Amino acid sequence: MSYVDWPGELALGIPAMDEDHRHLVETLNELRETLLVAPSRRDAAGLLLQFVRIAREHFGREEALMAERGYPAAIEHGHEHGELMAVLSFMLDAVRTGQANLDSDTLDHVRRWLCGHIENSDASLASFLVRHG
Template sequence: MTDILQWDESLALGVAEIDDDHRKLIGLLNELAVNISEHSARDALEQVLANLINYTAWHFRHEERLMQTYRFPGYLAHKREHAALIQEVTAFQNKFMAGEQDMTMDVVNLLKEWVLHHVMQTDRTMAEFLELHM
């Protein structure tokens, strides 16, 4: 199957270390989509989901460190968006682990829409600031 989201220059924000993270994040999202479409075993899905969530949390802390270091004025609002997503995907993960919810492409599509929206707007505003102040 083709990737559900492909990296291209329209996603590049001009801060290399952030762009690298986003490329990796998209790779993990595609890996989850592939595992769902191939009806992978439950423990494989659990593992890929955990990898995706852990990497996302790491990436958010990475951005938050940069924002704090360079005193980005929109830090708190940006951090709140990160926290909301982590809370949402962790809630889904708990339900999935408890067998209360299935892993479907709907989940991946929700994440994809969130990532696109956040990267293109919230992260872009941050990156424009960082490019001038780093």
């Protein structure tokens, strides 16, 4: 069983969002595998950097979509993205400089955040997009 199942409860029916989320989930699963099988800081840091890049691009696309479609909760939704990006940047710096190891607890935090955000905030956005299609 994967660390995060795709699509599980996470598919929202908006192809552009689903494709980005699938990519995020796959990278998170790969990161988890790397930590379990070969806990090398360099591999983990590389994958974490990849995850951060994918997340940043994805959040930018969602935020542009929310602005374009006049989504009423765009500001709150954008703040949630900002919170995760702050956590990820801090984590990435700590891992790269050797101040912290990327461990299971940290990764679990990211997993809970990602799944919770997709199942709640992104699901609300998806249903708005469908209703106002």
